[in-house]
Amino acid sequence: MNQRNIRNFAIIAHIDHGKSTLADQIMALTKTVSTREQRAQLLDDMAVEQAHGVTVKARTVRNYYQAEDGQEYEYNLIDTPGHVDFNYEVAKSLSATEGAILLVDATQGVQAQTIANYRIAKKHHLPLIPVLNKVDLASADIEAALAGLHDLDSAFTPDQVLLISAKTGQGVPAVLEAIRTRLPAPTGDAAAPLKALVFDSLYDPYQGVIAYVRLIDGQLKSPQALNLMAADCHFTSKSIGVMTPNMLPQTSLHAGDVGYVVTGIKDPKQIRVGDTLTSAETPTSQPLPGYEPAKSMVFAGLYPQNNDFPALKAAVQKLNLNDPSFTFVEERSEALGVGFRCGFLGAFHLQIIRERLQDEYGIDVLTTAPNVTYHVTLKNGQHVVVNNPVQFPAFSLIEHVEEPFMKAEITTPDASLNAVLKLAEQHKGTLIDLSNNGELVVAVVKIPLSEIASHFFSELKSVSHGFASLNTTFYDNEVSDLVKVEVDINYAPVDALTFVVHREDAPQMTQQLVIGLKSTVPRQLYPTPVQAIVEGKVLARVDVPPLRKNAAVNGDKHSVSKKAALLRRQSANKRRATKNTIKLPQSVFNTILGI
Numbered sequence: 001m002n003q004r005n006i007r008n009f010a011i012i013a014h015i016d017h018g019k020s021t022l023a024d025q026i027m028a029l030t031k032t033v034s035t036r037e038q039r040a041q042l043l044d045d046m047a048v049e050q051a052h053g054v055t056v057k058a059r060t061v062r063n064y065y066q067a068e069d070g071q072e073y074e075y076n077l078i079d080t081p082g083h084v085d086f087n088y089e090v091a092k093s094l095s096a097t098e099g100a101i102l103l104v105d106a107t108q109g110v111q112a113q114t115i116a117n118y119r120i121a122k123k124h125h126l127p128l129i130p131v132l133n134k135v136d137l138a139s140a141d142i143e144a145a146l147a148g149l150h151d152l153d154s155a156f157t158p159d160q161v162l163l164i165s166a167k168t169g170q171g172v173p174a175v176l177e178a179i180r181t182r183l184p185a186p187t188g189d190a191a192a193p194l195k196a197l198v199f200d201s202l203y204d205p206y207q208g209v210i211a212y213v214r215l216i217d218g219q220l221k222s223p224q225a226l227n228l229m230a231a232d233c234h235f236t237s238k239s240i241g242v243m244t245p246n247m248l249p250q251t252s253l254h255a256g257d258v259g260y261v262v263t264g265i266k267d268p269k270q271i272r273v274g275d276t277l278t279s280a281e282t283p284t285s286q287p288l289p290g291y292e293p294a295k296s297m298v299f300a301g302l303y304p305q306n307n308d309f310p311a312l313k314a315a316v317q318k319l320n321l322n323d324p325s326f327t328f329v330e331e332r333s334e335a336l337g338v339g340f341r342c343g344f345l346g347a348f349h350l351q352i353i354r355e356r357l358q359d360e361y362g363i364d365v366l367t368t369a370p371n372v373t374y375h376v377t378l379k380n381g382q383h384v385v386v387n388n389p390v391q392f393p394a395f396s397l398i399e400h401v402e403e404p405f406m407k408a409e410i411t412t413p414d415a416s417l418n419a420v421l422k423l424a425e426q427h428k429g430t431l432i433d434l435s436n437n438g439e440l441v442v443a444v445v446k447i448p449l450s451e452i453a454s455h456f457f458s459e460l461k462s463v464s465h466g467f468a469s470l471n472t473t474f475y476d477n478e479v480s481d482l483v484k485v486e487v488d489i490n491y492a493p494v495d496a497l498t499f500v501v502h503r504e505d506a507p508q509m510t511q512q513l514v515i516g517l518k519s520t521v522p523r524q525l526y527p528t529p530v531q532a533i534v535e536g537k538v539l540a541r542v543d544v545p546p547l548r549k550n551a552a553v554n555g556d557k558h559s560v561s562k563k564a565a566l567l568r569r570q571s572a573n574k575r576r577a578t579k580n581t582i583k584l585p586q587s588v589f590n591t592i593l594g595i
């Protein structure tokens with residue numbers, strides 16, 4: 001196809017504003033998928049996506065559009081995720097496009113994630129088509145939403161904004177026309193040496209690594225001798241093609257096209273998203289700038305449930321190829337054996353990775369409590385960076401500890417502002433700015449990342465009746481009063497239960513933890529003490545009751561000799577048990593995730 005007739009675009013929006021529904025509607029209108037194939041949310045086909053109703057991975061689909069000018073156009077659509085944890089995917093998708101549709105739900109107007117995505121697009125200098133969705137709903141407030149868009153960008157005047165219902169299809173043909181008339185065609189040089197951006201990849205058990213590429217210059221054929229420039233990895237393509245959304249083989253791809261390359265490479269480590277693909281014989285002189293690696297914010301240990309570490313390792317490597325935004329290094333825990341310490345973009349990302357390991361690779365993992373990165377300055381002046389609570393230095397050696405703080409932009413209706421600010425305060429947030437954007441208030445709060453890493457987002461949704469939205473960026477590392485909590489079960493420390501908390505929260509959290517552990521630690525023949533220890537002192541303790549009645553307590557009904565025999569047996573068991581460790585089920589480790 002002539003480059004003039006190609007448009008590469010993405011749809012960006014706040015979570016649930018209707019991106020996937022619009023993508024499905026575009027595929028239906030361009031007859032990319034036949035009605036027989038049509039099923040709601042074609043693009044969100046990953047099991048985790050259907051379970052949570054959100055897009056996790058960006059997708060690519062080629063559509064052919066018969067425009068009003070009588071010509072046929074190639075529309076390469078890249079669907080992007082909407083959750084805060086996946087901003088990284090959005091930036092990756094956008095770098096493969098020449099423009100985007102900025103979709104806003106008319107019942108909610110501009111939200112935090114709309115603003116964040118808008119800024120990412122502007123950073124890439126991408127032209128945007130503003131679109132208001134869900135105008136079919138009675139609760140749609142078009143006037144207010146138009147005003148919000150105009151506040152966001154003065155170029156978004158009401159006559160520029162398209163009104164649609166992605167659900168009924170109303171107004172969607174005008175969006176298809178706007179893509180052609182308002183977004184530019186790619187401008188690569190088809191005669192120049194091949195230069196393509198690898199913007200995504202996945203691992204196929206039969207074909208090896210499949211790379212998704214955007215051709216900037218030149219042509220791609222198959223088989224062709226190719227090179228990944230940053231990795232200096234030479235290979236010969238097995239086949240090439242486009243996504244419709246299923247893989248459709250092609251004989252060639254040209255500058256401006258988006259497609260896939262079956263590389264045949266079996267080692268996932270060889271391919272990095274952001275790398276430049278070129279011809280091995282006539283390489284391009286200048287590689288593309290590539291991506292900045294994503295910064296891990298939340299860390300947790302992942303261990304195989306069934307001790308099958310090699311299987312976990314293979315799965316983690318393959319999954320990392322498809323989602324390079326999580327990091328992993330091997331670690332060993334006394335309680336759990338060999339596993340990985342992984343870094344994630346946020347707590348939701350951790351949950352998604354865990355579920356993908358289970359859905360896509362059949363691997364059940366044990367996870368430890370998530371933590372952030374601590375910067376510890378020791379009394380001897382040494383500086384230590386801690387990503388694993390077990391390595392948190394002894395309290396007697398510590399001068400001070402710094403932890404990451406985030407700048408959280410919370411966009412909320414005026415009515416829930418008080419509840420939202422109270423919640424932020426409970427989580428040690430301090431208000432640094434408050435401004436109005438129409439009906440909405442934007443509160444900017446400085447808050448420790450550790451406080452928002454697990455449940456903050458859902459609490460925020462609940463105090464604001466679902467209306468508040470959150471966008472976070474790194475603020476600074478600042479000094480906090482933090483302590484390490486160690487947990488002993490039957491007097492033996494369980495390293496995987498170690499965590500770091502703010503000193504003021506330690507009494508309440510350790511109490512909650514031991515109460516939780518009382519019902520999850522498997523009962524033994526003798527009472528099992530569970531202790532939470534902070535700086536050498538036991539802060540909280542429970543005894544897990546024995547499987548059988550305790551002779552020492554319930555001895556009345558027995559004769560003296562029977563009682564003595566029972567006591568002897570129980571203490572012998574106890575002596576043995578301090579050496580053997582009790583096998584702990586996942587529920588024990590979940591207790592810590594729940595508090």
Ligand SMILES: Nc1nc2c(ncn2[C@@H]2O[C@H](COP(=O)(O)OP(=O)(O)OP(=O)(O)O)[C@@H](O)[C@H]2O)c(=O)[nH]1
Binds near residue numbers: 167
């Ligand atoms: N009434 C109405 N509902 C819509 C419309 N567009 C989308 N929806 C509904 O809104 C919900 C969210 O739509 P999705 O397309 O999944 O939203 P999304 O933006 O892709 O969500 P994420 O991928 O999670 O960011 C779904 O229940 C849709 O059926 C519309 O035009 N009208």
